[in-house]
Each structure stands twice: as C-alpha cells, then as structure tokens.
Amino acid sequence: MEQTSARLLIVDDDPVALDLLREVLSKEGYEVVSAMSAEEAISRGIENFFDVIITDVRMGEKDGMDVLRSFKKTSPETAIIMITAFGSIDTAIEAIREGAFDYISKPFKLEEIKITVRRALEQRRLLRENQYYRQELLEKYHSNNVIGRTPQMLQVYKTIARVADTKSTLLLYGERGTGKELIARNIHYNSRRSDRPFVTVDCASLVETLMESELFGHVRGAFTGALQAKRGLFEEADGGALFLDEVGNLSLSTQAKLLRFLQEYEIKRVGGTENIKVDVRVIAATNQFLEPLVKSGNFREDLFDRLNVVSITLPPLRERKEDIPLFVIHFLQKSSEENRKPISHISPEALDILTQYSWPGNVRELRHTIERAVVLSTQPIILPEDLPKKMLEEVKGKEIQFPEELLPLREVERSYVLKVLRETKGNKKKASEILGIDRTTLYRILEKG
Numbered sequence: 001m002e003q004t005s006a007r008l009l010i011v012d013d014d015p016v017a018l019d020l021l022r023e024v025l026s027k028e029g030y031e032v033v034s035a036m037s038a039e040e041a042i043s044r045g046i047e048n049f050f051d052v053i054i055t056d057v058r059m060g061e062k063d064g065m066d067v068l069r070s071f072k073k074t075s076p077e078t079a080i081i082m083i084t085a086f087g088s089i090d091t092a093i094e095a096i097r098e099g100a101f102d103y104i105s106k107p108f109k110l111e112e113i114k115i116t117v118r119r120a121l122e123q124r125r126l127l128r129e130n131q132y133y134r135q136e137l138l139e140k141y142h143s144n145n146v147i148g149r150t151p152q153m154l155q156v157y158k159t160i161a162r163v164a165d166t167k168s169t170l171l172l173y174g175e176r177g178t179g180k181e182l183i184a185r186n187i188h189y190n191s192r193r194s195d196r197p198f199v200t201v202d203c204a205s206l207v208e209t210l211m212e213s214e215l216f217g218h219v220r221g222a223f224t225g226a227l228q229a230k231r232g233l234f235e236e237a238d239g240g241a242l243f244l245d246e247v248g249n250l251s252l253s254t255q256a257k258l259l260r261f262l263q264e265y266e267i268k269r270v271g272g273t274e275n276i277k278v279d280v281r282v283i284a285a286t287n288q289f290l291e292p293l294v295k296s297g298n299f300r301e302d303l304f305d306r307l308n309v310v311s312i313t314l315p316p317l318r319e320r321k322e323d324i325p326l327f328v329i330h331f332l333q334k335s336s337e338e339n340r341k342p343i344s345h346i347s348p349e350a351l352d353i354l355t356q357y358s359w360p361g362n363v364r365e366l367r368h369t370i371e372r373a374v375v376l377s378t379q380p381i382i383l384p385e386d387l388p389k390k391m392l393e394e395v396k397g398k399e400i401q402f403p404e405e406l407l408p409l410r411e412v413e414r415s416y417v418l419k420v421l422r423e424t425k426g427n428k429k430k431a432s433e434i435l436g437i438d439r440t441t442l443y444r445i446l447e448k449g
C-alpha cells in the first residue's frame with residue numbers, strides 16, 4: 001500500500017462534511033486537497049494530479065457528474081468515488097456507467113470511505129503494474145532487441161514479418177543458444193495474440209505419461225495420484241501460443257495426440273472422454289534435424305508435415321561472424337548497466353579473439369562470456385585476459401594469422417612480442433621463455449617501436 005504518496009481531492013459544498021472527510025483521510029496518511037464546488041475541483045485538477053477524487057453529487061450549479069466527466073477526459077487514471085443522496089440509485093448507476101470507480105450513499109460510515117479509497121488505490125496500482133509489465137515485455141521482445149544484420153538474419157526477419165500475424169504453426173531449427181525461444185517470443189509478441197499467454201514446455205523434461213498430463217491435463221483418477229482434475233498447458237495457452245521446445249523428444253503416443261490437436265483443434269484430458277476445443281498457436285523448436293528421426297520411425301511423418309508448414313532456421317553464430325561485434329556491444333551495454341560498471345569498450349585484440357572463436361554454445365555462450373568479462377574486469381575496457389582461458393587457447397591453437405598488409409619485420413616482431421606479453425598478462429619472464437629470447441632482447445624489441 002502506498003498510502004503516504006497518494007493524493008486525494010475531496011469535493012463538497014458542505015464545509016462541515018468537507019472538514020470531517022479531510023480530517024479522517026489525512027489521518028490515514030494521504031495528502032488531501034479540498035474544493036467547495038465543481039468549478040474549483042476542475043481547476044485544482046488542472047494544477048495537480050490526483051489519485052482519487054471523492055465528490056458529492058449534488059452541489060451548486062455544476063454538480064458531481066460534471067466533475068466526473070471533466071476528469072474522465074483530462075485525467076483518466078484518477079479514480080472517482082461519488083457520494084450520492086440516500087435512495088438516488090439511478091444517479092449512482094449513471095455515474096458508474098460514466099466511469100466512476102464506485103459510489104457511497106449518504107449517510108455513510110467513515111470506515112466505508114476509508115475502505116473504498118484503499119480499494120481504489122489498490123486497483124490503480126495493479127493497473128499501473130500491468131501496463132508496466134506489458135511495456136516491459138514489448139521492450140524485451142520487440143525486434144529492436146533481436147540483434148543481427150547479416151543476410152541470414154535478414155532472411156529470418158522476413159519470415160517473421162510474414163508469419164507473425166497469422167495463426168500458422170511454426171518449426172524453428174537451430175543449434176543450442178541460437179535464439180529459438182527468443183524468436184518464438186518475438187513472433188508471439190508481434191502477433192494479434194500478444195495479450196494472451198505464451199506458454200513454454202520442454203518436451204525433453206518429462207516421461208511420457210507425465211508429459212501427456214502436463215500438455216493435455218487429466219481427469220480425476222486418471223492415474224494413481226491424480227486426486228484432482230487438472231488443466232493442461234494447452235488449456236493454459238488458450239488464445240495464445242504454446243512453445244514446444246525440443247519437440248523431437250516427444251514420445252510417439254504424445255505425437256499422435258499433438259497431431260490430433262493440429263487437425264481438429266481439440267484435445268482430451270488424460271483419462272477423459274470429453275473433447276475440449278482450444279485455440280492455440282503451436283510453435284515448435286528443435287536443435288536436431290527431424291528428418292532422420294522420421295526415417296528411423298521415431299517421429300511421425302504426418303506430424304512433421306503439419307509442423308513444418310513454415311520453418312525458420314537460425315544459423316549458428318560461427319556462420320554469422322559479422323554480427324559478433326554488434327552482439328558484443330549489445331551485451332556489453334546490458335551487463336555494464338546491470339552491474340553498474342561503466343565498461344563500454346572492448347580492446348581490438350579481445351574482439352579479435354571473440355570473432356575467431358567457434359562458439360559451440362552460440363549466442364548464449366557469447367552473452368555469458370561478456371557478462372563474465374564485465375564482472376571480472378578491473379578496467380573500463382574488456383581485455384583478452386578477461387575472456388575464458390579455453391577461448392584463448394582455441395584461438396591461439398589456430399594457424400598464425402599474418403597481417404594482410406606487408407610490413408617490415410621489426411614491426412611484426414614488435415606487435416607479436418606485445419601480443420605474447422598481453423597473453424601472459426605482462427609476465428616478461430614467461431613471455432621471453434615463450435618467444436625463446438632473453439629479457440634484454442625483449443626490452444630492445446619493445447623499445448624499437
């Protein structure tokens with residue numbers, strides 16, 4: 001309850017009633033402003049924002065209904081409580097129809113006023129939270145948050161744009177960490193279903209019987225331990241989307257049930273006989289190709305055809321290296337904000353390593369790498385030493401890359417010595433050992449630059 005910060009306006013042409021209300025509500029911790037006429041109330045509303053207005057209906061020339069109409073137009077977030085004369089139920093109903101939060105009829109108990117104000121504030125808070133939540137989701141999954149400008153990713157965006165607003169079933173392919181779930185959410189939140197749930201289920205997480213009950217629900221007594229009927233995820237997702245992650249892991253029996261849904265848009269709870277209609281968009285994802293599973297008889301061909309109406313393949317990161325710097329900047333910004341560490345740059349050497357690395361864990365691995373580097377870094381810039389050892393080793397193990405431009409030996413020599421020094425964290429003894437030179441020679445080379 002945020003009582004202390006709430007601002008109230010009370011409107012009544014009776015000074016006695018006004019004083020009483022002001023006293024009681026101030027004691028509750030609210031900031032209370034009063035007005036003795038509709039006109040005064042409206043002009044106060046121009047100067048100030050009020051969370052709640054309590055207004056008498058019957059006043060001078062303009063009445064409480066004018067206050068209500070005026071604030072509904074200029075300040076729709078304000079909750080308005082009407083005080084009506086005893087027995088004037090028609091006025092009360094009209095006020096509610098015009099958008100009043102509630103009405104209280106005279107004579108009222110002070111307790112009633114207090115409770116109604118509390119309820120109004122609570123409802124405002126929930127409304128605000130919902131709006132905030134939705135906004136946050138939109139920001140999180142709007143295309144601005146899907147990074148990538150390579151032709152492969154542009155192809156992905158094109159498909160998204162084409163299918164987002166349809167009900168079409170989708171199949172997303174991609175190695176682990178390539179962004180299948182991110183894209184699935186993006187599609188959902190860019191569709192007309194965006195205000196309905198996006199429900200995810202990992203098809204590899206449960207054994208067959210539990211998976212079927214998870215997806216389709218069960219009736220009471222369907223199996224030992226099913227003491228109560230339960231709705232499944234299909235019903236939870238009604239009107240929205242169901243994300244079936246690792247769909248290749250579904251058992252043949254569950255596949256048959258999924259196929260039936262895709263044909264009839266109907267499900268049966270486990271142990272039940274009733275057909276339940278549900279309106280759900282299925283988005284399936286897999287990191288293994290399904291064709292071999294179809295060939296070996298582990299995945300139904302008819303289901304595969306149904307799922308595969310539209311498919312999107314997310315390329316592995318190593319096939320879109322040009323996007324790596326974009327990702328790095330994006331994740332660097334996010335992590336430095338989250339960790340309150342102003343690290344906004346990466347050294348060319350570190351970026352070079354990130355670009356050469358093979359990224360078996362794809363974008364997720366890159367994200368974790370940057371997050372870790374931000375946490376570890378003691379300087380305002382990410383250096384090679386902030387990257388995982390195995391990454392440095394893998395890249396180092398690759399063939400020596402010579403600069404394209406042809407340079408005098410001493411320059412290459414110097415920059416190579418510098419590289420070794422960086423990787424040994426400035427340890428000159430170790431560096432000279434690796435280079436097979438003594439320390440005096442090392443100093444001499446460095447001084448030559």
Ligand SMILES: Nc1ncnc2c1ncn2[C@@H]1O[C@H](COP(=O)(O)OP(=O)(O)OP(=O)(O)O)[C@@H](O)[C@H]1O
Pocket residue numbers: 145146147148174175176177178179180181182183287363364367
């Ligand atoms: N194009 C992208 N832009 C921004 N962030 C991305 C992008 N692709 C992936 N990510 C990020 O990488 C991480 C992994 O993405 P996601 O969970 O969607 O991958 P996945 O393919 O579902 O992986 P898995 O198969 O392991 O479940 C997430 O933090 C996600 O935000």
Ligand SMILES: [Mg+2]
Pocket residue numbers: 180181245
């Ligand atoms: Mg995933």
